Amino acid sequence: MLAGKVKMTQVSDTAPTTPLAQRPIRVSASDVTVHYGAKQALFGVSIDIPDRAVTSFIGPSGCGKSTFLRCINRMNDTIEGCRVGGSITLDGEDVYSPALDVVELRARVGMVFQKPNPFPKSIYENVAYGPKIHGLARSKADLDEIVVTSLRKAGLFEEVKDRLHEPGTGLSGGQQQRLCIARAIAVGPEVILMDEPCSALDPIATAVIEELIDELRANYTIIIVTHSMQQAARVSQKTAFFHLGKLIEEGRTEDIFTNPTKKQTQDYITGRIG
């Protein structure tokens, strides 16, 4: 619990400069399969996610990239008939081990969804909810500080500081999505999963979020699922390409986009499939 609090205050403004290959591995997946009932949605996916960098999952619709993302914080557990095989580790700990508490896992691995989904409560309540249920704040002042810091990190504080107690649903789409990011940050996660966070936003709001993601990678390990290859190219350092439930290729973003080794990847980034 304290770890989250310390992380909140320890702000380094610059992203680490060590090359990707030398970074520690935060999340590691090996041979992950997913079945929805009788239908297999994911076939043997293995990938390592480096610390404090943005990793993007790209691929055509239905390729399994969101499914895989949802395995990392076990959101798939909530889907009836979903079975996950293989192993995923977070800092070497098996995410699917029975000893691991899924509530604690989700406190460590935050998530931002496709459609902005603030709670129908005030802006303040939205951000304060996570710290409250996890018992992160010792006092009201503590909680206030977490809320303000989180909103600031999400680049939303200046816009909403005068109306913290107005409903979060009254904000614009882009602001709502940043509120959701602030809400995720407030819990002090180490990894943030973003499932097509800009697909419901206009280009200007998208640009703001992309800029924010770029800032956030100084402190968080970010995994983003996106439909837009341009977005993947702009925000991520590592890219993984999924097709028909298989991980086709993964590597440094510039390599994937300029020099893909697989034909399917090349077809996708040149617009021939997807």
Add this chain to the structure above:
Amino acid sequence: MTDIPAGIDRSESAERRARVRAGLARRHRGEMTFRGLGLAAIVLALGFVAIFFWTILSKGLPSFMQPVVHVEAFFDPAVITNPAPPVQAVGQSDADFRAQSLKWQRDLAGLNWNKIVEAALRRAMPAGTEIDSKQILTVVETSERHRLREMFVADPSLLGKTVKVDLLASANVDSWLKGNIDRDLPDSQQQLSAPARALADALAANGTITMRFAWTIFANVDSRAAPAAAGLAGAFMGSLYMMLVVILLAVPIGVASAIYLEEYAPKSRLTDLIEVNINNLAAVPSIVFGLLGAAVFINTFHLPLSAPLVGGLVLTLMTLPTIIIATRGALQGVSPSLRQAALGLGASKTQMVFHHVLPVTFPSILTATIIGVAQALGETAPLLLIGMNAFVASVPATPLDQATALPVQVFLWQGNENRNFFEARTSAAIIVLLGLMIVLNAVAIFLRTRLERRA
């Protein structure tokens, strides 16, 4: 239009348009017919509602007024032969004294208070009226002589004094004066004798009998011997206790079952079976629930007959499916993104349900609950089977005491032999019941709009 390829025949497209146009007329006609039918249905329904309210109000509202005889009662020492209340002697035990007091009151009840009533009426009636004792007493309700006795018990110093009192006119006088009984019927078919009818008219003419708001409907309990003194107080309390039981049991059990079935229960053949059965329970005739209540609560658990607790339990069983189905519907309507938002933050399932899902669905659950409770309030059939149609002449002090309920009271009065009078009382009781329903529904609508605006 200009670059239609030569291959496509212009006449063909014109023909196609003509065909569409021909169909258009038919489609518009169909729409008009449907609209007309819909409007007719609404007008018909409203017409029935209007007739319903008109009948009820025109019959029921006058019965909120009832005739009262203003007389001067002389507490005649010749009638009250044992006027002195007992005094507690030194050294006499409290229990002994209480027994002595009760004996005094019992002895008082044995006196002929009718003489005092009769004398008072004779003083008030116009000179020269010819009427015998038996006939004159039919003008005043039988409950009134007991009232005089109670007045005297409360204040024995009234002895020998003359006091102004308002005596309730009898139910037959009420029917006669209001014209609820045909004045031209022959004597043999009239409830009152000819001299009594003449006396009632004379007293009404000289201002001794006036109409007064019938507080008795609200303040008194049911009465068979004295219909003019019959009221809804007992039935109202009975209904109130039952509502309390229903609210305290059906709401928590119903909402909890709905939450469990919707959020926690694994999808299996067993839960499917439970779901089908709950849906079927909602369609079970209410009288069957009454049988169930009689068999289970009364025969097996030996709970008392006619008790609001048992009535409340039966109505709870009846209301549960309504609340469960409505709550499940409301829970299903919550967008999955709200659930994901909570779960994604690390909220447990229970936190998700109680912090986010329930607050959003609260207005719908509340509305369903109030409507379910209102339905239960109007239910009669199951109560008949657990003895709540008994004649109860006291206000129940606890939910275990014998009682009846508002709709059952309507049923009892409607079947009473003193038809002319009780038809009006029945309408009055219906107005009270409908008034309660309207209040409950208004509260439901008010709370829903208020809470929805806040959410």
